[in-house]
Amino acid sequence: MYIPAKVDYAIRVLLTLAAAPAGSAIRGELLAKAQGLPVKFVENTLVELRRQGIVTSQRGSEGGYRLARPADQIAVADIFRVLEGPLAEVRGIRPENTEYDGPAAHLQQVWVAVRAALRLVLESVTLADVLAGELPTPVEELLAMPDAWEPRPIGHVAPRR
Amino acid sequence: MYIPAKVDYAIRVLLTLAAAPAGSAIRGELLAKAQGLPVKFVENTLVELRRQGIVTSQRGSEGGYRLARPADQIAVADIFRVLEGPLAEVRGIRPENTEYDGPAAHLQQVWVAVRAALRLVLESVTLADVLAGELPTPVEELLAMPDAWEPRPIGHVAPRR
DNA sequence: CACAATGTCCATTAGTTTTGTGGAGTGAAC
DNA sequence: GTTCACTCCACAAAACTAATGGACATTGTG
Numbered sequence: 001m002y003i004p005a006k007v008d009y010a011i012r013v014l015l016t017l018a019a020a021p022a023g024s025a026i027r028g029e030l031l032a033k034a035q036g037l038p039v040k041f042v043e044n045t046l047v048e049l050r051r052q053g054i055v056t057s058q059r060g061s062e063g064g065y066r067l068a069r070p071a072d073q074i075a076v077a078d079i080f081r082v083l084e085g086p087l088a089e090v091r092g093i094r095p096e097n098t099e100y101d102g103p104a105a106h107l108q109q110v111w112v113a114v115r116a117a118l119r120l121v122l123e124s125v126t127l128a129d130v131l132a133g134e135l136p137t138p139v140e141e142l143l144a145m146p147d148a149w150e151p152r153p154i155g156h157v158a159p160r161r
Numbered sequence: 162m163y164i165p166a167k168v169d170y171a172i173r174v175l176l177t178l179a180a181a182p183a184g185s186a187i188r189g190e191l192l193a194k195a196q197g198l199p200v201k202f203v204e205n206t207l208v209e210l211r212r213q214g215i216v217t218s219q220r221g222s223e224g225g226y227r228l229a230r231p232a233d234q235i236a237v238a239d240i241f242r243v244l245e246g247p248l249a250e251v252r253g254i255r256p257e258n259t260e261y262d263g264p265a266a267h268l269q270q271v272w273v274a275v276r277a278a279l280r281l282v283l284e285s286v287t288l289a290d291v292l293a294g295e296l297p298t299p300v301e302e303l304l305a306m307p308d309a310w311e312p313r314p315i316g317h318v319a320p321r322r
Numbered sequence: 323c324a325c326a327a328t329g330t331c332c333a334t335t336a337g338t339t340t341t342g343t344g345g346a347g348t349g350a351a352c
Numbered sequence: 353g354t355t356c357a358c359t360c361c362a363c364a365a366a367a368c369t370a371a372t373g374g375a376c377a378t379t380g381t382g
Binding site: 011 | 162163164165166169172173176177179180195196197236237238239241242245247248249250251252253255257261262263264265266267268270271272273274275276277278279280281282283284291292293294296300303304306309310311313
């Protein structure tokens with residue numbers, strides 16, 4: 001479950017936009033530098049975000065990027081989907097399209113549950129939530145789980161009752 | 162959030178082992194063919210699973226593989242961790258080690274929540290659960306969520322109140 | 323003890339993805 | 353018409369994915 005640089009960078013840039021005075025355009029170079037990111041890489045991603053309707057752009061002096069919608073109307077999942085495609089894929093196949101035989105027959109349920117778990121977090125958290133540092137209650141409950149902030153040891157194999 | 166072939170294949174092979182009569186060794190070739198998987202690829206993965214203590218092996222005639230522990234003592238998360246490393250990583254960094262400044266300061270919470278959500282599913286579901294098709298209650302609740310089995314449209318951007 | 327069956331290990335490979343960089347072109351504003 | 357900033361296209365090194373192939377080691381049997 002690897003979250004690529006492209007998505008991480010995009011979210012940080014969009015948060016920077018969300019924190020800017022409403023209606024002001026910000027240059028790509030400034031957005032990248034504000035978060036210490038590679039300028040050209042971020043600019044390429046911004047073009048993608050524009051084509052996907054997440055931001056709008058304006059050329060020339062006074063140009064730059066703006067959020068296409070208010071920050072509380074853009075979920076983290078939206079950014080994942082426009083840049084990476086489906087939230088969960090198994091060998092490039094969406095969970096509901098996987099097929100298994102014999103002892104693995106019910107494996108599909110696990111993948112669908114994984115996707116549902118990702119949706120629970122990523123669809124409910126908006127840019128405005130992250131900016132404010134106040135996540136929706138179900139997500140806060142996940143953060144309150146025992147050891148949520150602790151890594152499992154390398155090669156950890158959970159003990160069971 | 163891509164689940165690679167290696168993990169998918171490994172789980173299917175381990176489920177095949179879990180379904181076999183207790184104590185019987187099964188050849189790698191047979192395990193692969195039972196699920197229609199590339200034989201050599203699966204055999205390589207089995208060596209990895211052996212080194213990581215998930216299965217045991219026996220050479221020679223009458224040789225093959227066995228689960229190292231009962232199927233209800235092996236969680237899906239265990240297989241992820243030994244083959245893929247940490248459940249969630251951001252640009253190769255574990256969620257608790259990410260650092261963000263300014264408007265992105267609270268982004269770390271989102272990644273920790275994503276990991277917690279994955280743990281909720283993957284650490285609680287064992288091979289025995291999948292074999293029986295009976296998942297733990299919290300996971301079943303995820304599956305009962307509205308549209309859990311429905312894909313979001315391509316480029317879907319969730320509408321919000 | 324030879325031999326066949328089976329796991330172990332190492333090397334290689336084609337294709338794709340990731341994470342970038344560089345530069346010419348295009349549109350808008352003053 | 354010049355400047356500024358976005359846009360588009362090309363390129364590329366490195367890593368990863370999903371395999372394949374073959375030599376070697378070990379075990380059990382005749």
